[in-house]
Amino acid sequence: MNGYIISEDIYKDSLILSEDSYKISDEIFEESISLNMELLKKEELNSYKISGRYWIWRIGILAYRNSWGRMVDNGEMSLDAPGLKYLKTYPTLELLEEAYAKVHPDKKGITVNPAAYYAFANYLRKGDIIIAYNSSEGIVGWGIIEGDYMYRPTRKSGSHYRKTSWYRMQMPFIFTNRKAGLYMIPKDETFFLKETLISKSNTDKKSLPFGSVKRKGKKKKEIDCKVNTNAERTEKNSKSILDNMNCEFDKGKLLGNIISSLLVSF
Numbered sequence: 001m002n003g004y005i006i007s008e009d010i011y012k013d014s015l016i017l018s019e020d021s022y023k024i025s026d027e028i029f030e031e032s033i034s035l036n037m038e039l040l041k042k043e044e045l046n047s048y049k050i051s052g053r054y055w056i057w058r059i060g061i062l063a064y065r066n067s068w069g070r071m072v073d074n075g076e077m078s079l080d081a082p083g084l085k086y087l088k089t090y091p092t093l094e095l096l097e098e099a100y101a102k103v104h105p106d107k108k109g110i111t112v113n114p115a116a117y118y119a120f121a122n123y124l125r126k127g128d129i130i131i132a133y134n135s136s137e138g139i140v141g142w143g144i145i146e147g148d149y150m151y152r153p154t155r156k157s158g159s160h161y162r163k164t165s166w167y168r169m170q171m172p173f174i175f176t177n178r179k180a181g182l183y184m185i186p187k188d189e190t191f192f193l194k195e196t197l198i199s200k201s202n203t204d205k206k207s208l209p210f211g212s213v214k215r216k217g218k219k220k221k222e223i224d225c226k227v228n229t230n231a232e233r234t235e236k237n238s239k240s241i242l243d244n245m246n247c248e249f250d251k252g253k254l255l256g257n258i259i260s261s262l263l264v265s266f
Helices: 008-016 026-033 037-047 061-074 093-103 113-122 193-201 235-245 251-264
Strands: 054-058 076-079 129-134 138-145 160-171 182-184 213-215
Touching: 061 076, 061 129, 061 138, 061 160, 076 113, 093 113, 113 160, 113 182, 129 193, 160 193
Parallel strands: 054 129
Antiparallel strands: 054 182, 076 160, 129 138, 138 160
């Protein structure tokens, strides 16, 4: 059996660490003191890889009731086009409209659906943002296109689809309303739109589940260590507050409470 040797410092640390505790380096601890809400917002915004193009997707009442939840769970933007084949087999919108008219002799929806199908198959790009809108519910979510147009005729529903990361949200419709089923939002209506969507989708997020800290003494009573996280706080002020609290803590849990407090403020 091979033996392992650890340093005296590591051995001493192991004696005082409980099963559910952990340590972070002094460098990470010092960096956490400088965290502020604006910095976290900026880092979160940069984490979303988007193209800068925004689309409105009008979901019909039946499609919303029957398919919206499945699309969110499966990470897809999907639609049905009964009677039509692989949408890219129609090289122009006019040919797609002709094929649609043959399947729908009454021409119901011909001014809306073919254009939406054509845009879905040919114009959407990876990184595009889709804002899902239902006439009775308002805006119900937004998503980022992550895949190319796919067609699977054996599916019972949603045979035309793209991989999409969805984020549920509730928001009134604030954009120029058109009859089109899928259309790009004009650039003059997209200022701060990315920030707005991310902020709205974060509203219901709960704080990260970091543990509480335990007060010294015979009785292990759990208390809430609430940390004020103003941008101007310095490491000296933070240490002073912790000394006054007279409680036993580890740096990992302090960092968790700081991040939790900031995220709740989004």
